[in-house]
Amino acid sequence: MSIDLSQFKQTFIEESLEGLDIMESTLLNLDVGEADLEAINTIFRAAHSIKGGSGTFGFNDIASFTHVLETLLDQTRAGERDVTAPAIELLLASVDCLREMINALQDEGATYDEEQVASVQEKLEIMLNGDKESNTESPAAAGSTAASEKNPTTTSGWLIKFAPHPDMLRTGNDPVLMFRELEGLGSLAVDVDTKVLPGFENLLAEDAYLSWEIRLTADVAKDQVEEIFSWVDDECELEITALAPAGDTAEDEVVVEPEPQPVNTDVKATPEKKAAPAATKKVAKKRSTSTEATSIRVGTDKVDALINLVGELVITQSMLSQLGEEFDMGKIEKLRNGLAQLERNTREMQENVLRIRMLPISFSFNRFPRLVHDLTQKMGKKVDLKMSGEQTELDKTVMEKIGDPLVHLVRNALDHGIESPEERIAAGKDPVGTLLLNAYHKGGNIIIEISDDGAGINKQRVLDKAVQSGIINSPDDISDDAQVFDLIFAAGFSTADVVSDVSGRGVGMDVVKKNIKALGGAIEITSQEGKGSTFSIRLPLTLAILDGQLVRVGEEVYIIPLISIVESLQIDKKSVNRLAGCSEVYRLRDDYISIIRLYSLFGAKPDSVDLEKGLLVVVEGDGQKVGLFVDDLLGQQQVVIKSLESNFKQVDGVSGATILGDGTVALIMDIGGLIDLSNTLQRDSSDGAVA
Amino acid sequence: MAKILAVDDSASMRQMVAFTLKSAGHEVTEAVDGKNALDIAKKQSFNLVITDVNMPNMDGLTLTKELRGLANFKFTPILILTTEAGGDKKVQGKAAGATGWLVKPFNPEQLLSTIKRVLG
Numbered sequence: 001m002s003i004d005l006s007q008f009k010q011t012f013i014e015e016s017l018e019g020l021d022i023m024e025s026t027l028l029n030l031d032v033g034e035a036d037l038e039a040i041n042t043i044f045r046a047a048h049s050i051k052g053g054s055g056t057f058g059f060n061d062i063a064s065f066t067h068v069l070e071t072l073l074d075q076t077r078a079g080e081r082d083v084t085a086p087a088i089e090l091l092l093a094s095v096d097c098l099r100e101m102i103n104a105l106q107d108e109g110a111t112y113d114e115e116q117v118a119s120v121q122e123k124l125e126i127m128l129n130g131d132k133e134s135n136t137e138s139p140a141a142a143g144s145t146a147a148s149e150k151n152p153t154t155t156s157g158w159l160i161k162f163a164p165h166p167d168m169l170r171t172g173n174d175p176v177l178m179f180r181e182l183e184g185l186g187s188l189a190v191d192v193d194t195k196v197l198p199g200f201e202n203l204l205a206e207d208a209y210l211s212w213e214i215r216l217t218a219d220v221a222k223d224q225v226e227e228i229f230s231w232v233d234d235e236c237e238l239e240i241t242a243l244a245p246a247g248d249t250a251e252d253e254v255v256v257e258p259e260p261q262p263v264n265t266d267v268k269a270t271p272e273k274k275a276a277p278a279a280t281k282k283v284a285k286k287r288s289t290s291t292e293a294t295s296i297r298v299g300t301d302k303v304d305a306l307i308n309l310v311g312e313l314v315i316t317q318s319m320l321s322q323l324g325e326e327f328d329m330g331k332i333e334k335l336r337n338g339l340a341q342l343e344r345n346t347r348e349m350q351e352n353v354l355r356i357r358m359l360p361i362s363f364s365f366n367r368f369p370r371l372v373h374d375l376t377q378k379m380g381k382k383v384d385l386k387m388s389g390e391q392t393e394l395d396k397t398v399m400e401k402i403g404d405p406l407v408h409l410v411r412n413a414l415d416h417g418i419e420s421p422e423e424r425i426a427a428g429k430d431p432v433g434t435l436l437l438n439a440y441h442k443g444g445n446i447i448i449e450i451s452d453d454g455a456g457i458n459k460q461r462v463l464d465k466a467v468q469s470g471i472i473n474s475p476d477d478i479s480d481d482a483q484v485f486d487l488i489f490a491a492g493f494s495t496a497d498v499v500s501d502v503s504g505r506g507v508g509m510d511v512v513k514k515n516i517k518a519l520g521g522a523i524e525i526t527s528q529e530g531k532g533s534t535f536s537i538r539l540p541l542t543l544a545i546l547d548g549q550l551v552r553v554g555e556e557v558y559i560i561p562l563i564s565i566v567e568s569l570q571i572d573k574k575s576v577n578r579l580a581g582c583s584e585v586y587r588l589r590d591d592y593i594s595i596i597r598l599y600s601l602f603g604a605k606p607d608s609v610d611l612e613k614g615l616l617v618v619v620e621g622d623g624q625k626v627g628l629f630v631d632d633l634l635g636q637q638q639v640v641i642k643s644l645e646s647n648f649k650q651v652d653g654v655s656g657a658t659i660l661g662d663g664t665v666a667l668i669m670d671i672g673g674l675i676d677l678s679n680t681l682q683r684d685s686s687d688g689a690v691a
Numbered sequence: 692m693a694k695i696l697a698v699d700d701s702a703s704m705r706q707m708v709a710f711t712l713k714s715a716g717h718e719v720t721e722a723v724d725g726k727n728a729l730d731i732a733k734k735q736s737f738n739l740v741i742t743d744v745n746m747p748n749m750d751g752l753t754l755t756k757e758l759r760g761l762a763n764f765k766f767t768p769i770l771i772l773t774t775e776a777g778g779d780k781k782v783q784g785k786a787a788g789a790t791g792w793l794v795k796p797f798n799p800e801q802l803l804s805t806i807k808r809v810l811g
Contacts, residue, residue: 003711003799012703048745049701052774055796056704063796170759172768172790177811206765228808231791234782 005057009105012053014297016102019046021366024095028369032085037077043091044073050098062101065117068124069094075128090127092370093120157186157218157243158225163193163211168235170206179214181228186218215243296396298356306352313345350638354542357397361439361448362390364399368410368437375414382421382432383414389439394446395542401519402448402539405512409450409535410435412509417454417533427530429453445521445563446541451534457527459484469493485525489513517672519543520561520655544641548658548668550634551617553598554605558630559639559658559668566618566625568633571611583682586616586627593618596678597629601653602667607631621671626678628669641668653677692716693810694735698728698742698754699772704795708741708772711799712806725749729757736763739810741770741793744780752787759788768809772797 023046026039051066069091075081097117104112160182164175182188190212197209216225222240229238320338323331365387372385394402418424418433425431438449463475466487478484487493491510516523520540527533540546540563548559575587576595584595595616599606608614608631616627639658644651644667655670695717699705709719720737722728726748728740740758744751751771758764768790773780781792793805 003707003714005707005798007710008703008707011706015702042747045700045745045747048774049704052743052772052795053701053703055774056707056798169766171785171788172766172809174766174768174809174811177809180811181808231785231808234785 008057012057013102013105016050016053017099019050020095020099020102022046024092024370025366027088027091027095028373030083030088032083032088040073040077040083044070044077047073050102059101059105061117062098065094065098065101065121068121068128069098072124072128087127090120090123092373094124097121158216158220158222159239159241159243160214160216160225161211161237161239162214162229163237164208164232165235165237166204166207166209168208168232171232171235173232173235175208175210175212178228178232179212182214182216182225185220185224186216189215189217211237217243296357296359302352302355306349306356309345309349309352313342313349316341316345350545354395354544355393357395357542357544358393359396359399360391361394361399361446362387364394364403364406365390365437365439367403367407371407371410372414372435375411379414380420381414381418383418383435384432385435385437387437392439392441392446393541394439394539395544397543398446398519398539398541401515402537405515405537406448406450408509408512409537410437413450413452413454413533413535417452417456419455423455441541442538445538448537448539449534450537451532453532456529456531456533457485457488457525458529462487466490466493481527482524485527488525489523520546545638546641546668547636548639549617549636550660550666551598551628551630552632552634553602553630554607556602556604557634557660557664557666558598558602559666560617560619560628561655561668561671562636564619564621564671566620568615568617571614571616571629573612576611584611588618588625588627591625593625593627594678595627595629596674599629601674601678601681619671621675624675626671626675628674639666639668692718693738693806694718694720695806696720696722696728696731696737696740696742698722698725698740698746698751700724700743700746704743704772707799708802711802714799715803725751725754725757728754732758732761732764737767739768739770739806740764741772741806743772744784752783752789755784755787755789770805770809 023043026042030036030039030043047066047070051063051070054060054062054066072081072091076083076087081087097112097120100112101117104110162175162178168175179188179190191214193211193213194209196211197203203209222242225240229236232238316338320335320342323335323338327335368387369385372383376383413435418435419427419429421431424433434453436449436451438447438451440447459481462484463472463478466472466478467475469492471487471490471493472478478487489509489512493509513523516537516539520543522538524536524538525533526536547562549562549565551558551560569588571586577585577587577592579585585592586595595611597606597609598604599609606614611629614629614631615633616629617633618625618627639660641656642658644654644656647657651667653670653674653676654667655673656668657665658668660666692715695712697705697708697712697719698721699708700723705721705723709721712719720731720735722731724746725742728742729749732740740755742751742754749757755769755771758767758769769788771780771784771789771792772795773784773792774795784792790809791805793802797805
């Protein structure tokens with residue numbers, strides 16, 4: 001029977017990557033000089049599993065790398081080796097190498113940096129052999145080729161004297177099975193010796209009393225016979241002697257080999273074993289592309305919940321179809337109940353299906369301990385990273401896209417935020433800075449906060465820099481703190497006096513903001529000089545569904561994301577002012593907001609162009625408030641977003657479309673885009689007016 | 692065919708062992724560590740236990756010792772899977788009451804021929 005080992009590859013990759021994450025986080029928590037046995041054991045176990053799996057599934061390069069690593073860890077575990085800072089760094093580098101090697105398994109034809117791996121492996125070997133002479137056998141030899149080299153002696157047969165110790169049966173070894181196996185080698189003549197068998201009253205049922213003398217007539221090597229008894233060699237007296245005077249038997253009598261190697265002696269299996277991994281590797285490569293990256297690991301509880309809901313749905317469906325078969329108006333109440341139940345089932349189902357795509361944010365946070373460790377080492381700073389709310393769940397796609405912006409913000413906080421230990425002591429602070437990553441749900445959003453207790457943002461410096469880089473003309477253009485901090489996100493802005501390789505090339509923060517906006521989120525900064533800064537990111541939980549407000553303009557229905565609506569009001573004509581350039585503004589309490597007439601923007605036919613006859617929906621986007629003039633507000637509902645881009649093309653001011661209950665298509669407004677669009681149109685028209 | 696308990700904290704190894712044994716017509720119950728296996732073993736009997744050594748919560752050697760203390764596992768064959776090339780894990784395994792061992796890496800054919808040794 002042949003079994004295709006490549007089917008286990010994906011599982012191996014996933015569990016190995018998980019194991020590496022565990023290794024990494026445990027290594028980061030390991031204190032130098034202090035041998036935390038449990039932690040070292042955890043690291044060892046992860047390396048050990050990867051080695052076992054990679055050997056079994058034929059990834060020999062990984063197996064050989066982990067072999068050295070494992071040996072090193074085993075010595076540490078046994079207390080023969082101290083936990084030193086260079087050792088931790090080297091082990092972390094090994095984790096990186098392994099991660100790269102395992103990731104390379106994912107893609108067909110993907111390669112890893114072999115030089116890097118070889119150099120780390122060499123360093124591991126130096127560490128292993130350098131300060132401690134221990135002979136590591138080469139990993140390839142460890143498993144297979146170390147088979148006993150001595151010439152198998154052959155004879156016409158063997159005389160086997162086999163006397164089990166009384167407790168041999170207690171390890172589950174059964175002499176009958178061994179005899180059967182011997183029988184497979186040739187013909188047997190068995191004499192049983194019962195002299196030590198006690199009388200019945202003294203007989204212990206669980207003990208072995210019998211011994212045997214077996215004549216095996218077969219042309220087999222002694223190794224093969226020994227192999228059969230290898231598991232019980234220390235639980236029996238065993239003598240194997242050549243039966244007839246045969247060829248080259250040197251030893252007449254051999255008391256069991258001191259170190260039996262059951263698998264190794266299986267000479268025949270060796271070439272087979274070598275061939276198999278090569279074959280599986282090819283198959284594995286072919287198959288990989290279809291399964292990776294697009295797959296997702298889902299907790300069984302989520303799947304169970306779904307199955308349960310499908311069950312409910314089936315019950316509701318059968319109830320309704322039964323009702324439909326013999327329906328009369330008397331059953332209208334029953335029908336209503338059934339439909340209400342269907343609605344409930346559907347909603348729950350929707351929520352649960354969406355939950356499948358949700359992953360705890362720890363997937364994204366997990367990389368930070370390492371990042372912070374590496375960066376602080378490089379920068380000579382001391383930082384204590386704290387994380388909370390790691391179990392907060394978030395859509396997988398959102399998570400993937402927020403990863404890079406988060407990394408950038410963390411780098412930024414370490415580089416520009418937290419001061420060097422000397423500066424901190426001078427400022428009367430704890431020399432060890434604190435970086436806090438926090439995530440929590442608020443409304444339909446997830447909030448991710450990155451706070452540091454560093455120097456905070458120097459507003460004057462920000463203003464100076466902004467003037468200098470031509471982002472603003474004079475500091476007087478800016479009125480409040482929020483606007484000052486917002487300058488940081490302008491393209492081409494950087495306050496770092498010295499450009500470091502960690503962050504601060506003046507690209508980045510604008511990209512961070514753009515990426516977050518693209519996800520339908522927002523970022524805010526609060527900062528206090530000398531106390532620290534907090535970057536707070538607000539993101540929608542999912543990109544698939546949003547809570548929408550349906551509005552009507554003539555015959556058309558549009559959807560405004562509920563999250564961007566500030567308020568809706570009836571227009572008081574006295575508060576409307578016209579500005580030069582044909583734009584209308586509305587005085588909302590102490591604020592002036594410009595009015596965007598949706599019908600003119602989208603070329604729809606409204607009920608009325610008279611502002612007093614319609615409603616103004618005040619929305620906020622890109623930190624700017626505008627009023628959208630519509631005919632009427634309809635209901636609020638959750639809408640499933642269908643991408644316009646993939647079905648048609650990207651349209652300014654529209655983020656997508658959805659299908660309403662009556663089957664019509666409604667466009668979903670992109671408020672930020674809408675504001676830009678209206679500004680452009682106004683500029684064009686005012687330019688036209690001037691010309 | 693035989694009822695087998697396969698214990699390994701590594702999902703890929705466990706899947707490989709279980710798949711191989713099932714393909715050979717055996718009934719396989721999987722356990723993720725020694726503790727999990729012991730809980731299962733307290734409720735039912737098996738013809739064979741195959742266990743990894745290095746596992747969280749309870750390792751394979753402790754599991755073997757514990758199983759030998761259960762009335763219905765006194766004589767059940769227990770095979771340990773070990774990557775240690777050196778003999779000490781085998782010796783420790785035997786001391787704990789293991790029937791025999793299988794050295795990793797092994798292929799499905801080797802696994803099947805080894806279990807034949809204890810199942811007959």
